[in-house]
Amino acid sequence: MSPSKTHIFLIGATGYIGGSVLTRLQSHASANTFDITALVRSAEKAKVLQEKFGVKTVVGSNEDLDKLEALSEQSHVVFSCADADNLPAIEAILRGLRKRHASIGDLPILIHTSGTGEIATPAKGMFASDTIYSDTDVEQIKSIPPTALHRDVDLAIVAADEQGYARTHIILPSTIYGQAKGPLFDAGVSNPFSIQIPNLIRASIGRKQGGVVGQGKAIWPDVHIDDVSDLYIVLFDAITTNPEGVGHGFEGFYFGENGEHTWYDISKAISKALVELGVGGTDEPTSFTDEELAKYWGSVDAGNYSGTNSRCRANRSRSIGWKPKYTTADMLVSIKPEVALLWEKAQKEGGVQLSTSRLHFKKFDGSSMEPTTKSSK
CATH class of the missing domain: 3.40.50.720 (NAD(P)-binding Rossmann-like Domain)
Known part of the structure; x- marks a missing residue:
């Protein structure tokens, strides 16, 4: 049967x-x-x-x-x-x-x-939450x-x-x-790329210098x-x-989640990658201005989301047998090849595409990852 x-x-x-x-x-x-x-x-x-x-x-x-x-x-x-x-x-x-x-x-x-x-x-990237x-x-x-x-x-x-x-x-x-x-x-059926880190990379490519909201002290988990x-x-x-x-x-x-990072950690990795790829800038990220936040995220408030705190532990997830393998160190290592890929794409397209961040600034946490006809993700 x-x-x-x-x-x-x-x-x-x-x-x-x-x-x-x-x-x-x-x-x-x-x-x-x-x-x-x-x-x-x-x-x-x-x-x-x-x-x-x-x-x-x-x-x-x-x-x-x-x-x-x-x-x-x-x-x-x-x-x-x-x-x-x-x-x-x-x-x-x-x-x-x-x-x-x-x-x-x-x-x-x-x-x-x-x-x-x-x-x-x-x-606004100025402190870490307890x-x-x-x-x-x-x-x-x-x-x-x-x-x-x-x-x-x-x-x-x-x-x-x-x-x-x-x-x-x-x-x-x-x-x-x-x-x-x-x-x-x-x-080509499904979108292979995330949103949160790529948005920071695109903004940094646009200004040819790794950027960070405030001092990048706020903390988020990663997976x-x-x-x-x-x-x-x-x-x-x-x-x-x-x-x-x-x-x-x-x-x-x-x-x-399987670890956590400061926003500075991500922006520092982006900055180093841009320097190593010859894009420009220094390997130390600089703070986005309000004008840049509005330019790359659609509004200052939306841009400041990349300076929020969000801290958690996946205790229930692990209690049912979930065993994540990748760590925050793996996340940081993954940034340089992603910078290289988005830099190459920006050159081919003749500029940085801003539509993704403007359409999806509310969902940097990965909660919505389905591409739209207006977004390149």
Whole structure:
């Protein structure tokens, strides 16, 4: 007898995180038991996904609320990897899961992508915060202000869990780095690059000098794309193996981090790379002016986000068997080749492309990695 299929709906398959998660699902030991459907904006990419990779596709976006609702209702597991701040989209997904629970009685699973921007606090790069969040400290997680970045979406997701019609789990990646690799990326279907560090590199290339917000003293965690995509699969496996033993709702926040860095650390590595590549400047980063923050990030406030504090420990993530391999030292080593790649691209394009940072300044934490038609990522 053939095994029953697990119906999975994945949003963000053409993105950085979503493409990495889909790659893991396709190489999973139980891949032959998965029936995966992806919502994809591009009809061309949808065709490649379906014909070359055997993924069912529906052409649409997170603005197509009826499609989100219907596809969620048809799925036992939903991976939401496309937008951490689209409340109408998540409400449509939750309506679909509620309908599924009411009609067939199962308890559908939602694994949503948020980000550690949710715990970020202003510093303008001038100081490091002593506050460190743990994903096992439920009261601390509950204390995050409702006005925090991504929080309205995350609270709606927790409410669904508390109402009992879905089991919800929220992954909060930090500064994601590294080039995503695999067949989906080789085929040009999914975006292989992150946002946060590349934005700082682009701004530094634009001024031909490594830049930093303030003095770069504020601290963020970091995580490699391979490690964070592994976290999704470790969580998925834990849920499907022992659903009662895996934290959900307010006990279902899972940080993605394996070390932390100051913003200065990143800017220093960018500065050194620019000097070694002959682009210009000195190997010591200089502070961005307000005019430069507005130029490269769209506004001063958006630029100052690269000087916030966001500190956490992924204790719950590790408790379910997640074992990240890459460290902050690996992140710093990865910067020079990324600088070289973006410098080469800027030369070919005749200048620095600013659209990415302006469109996505709210999502530097990696919470939304799906490219848009207006963004080169």
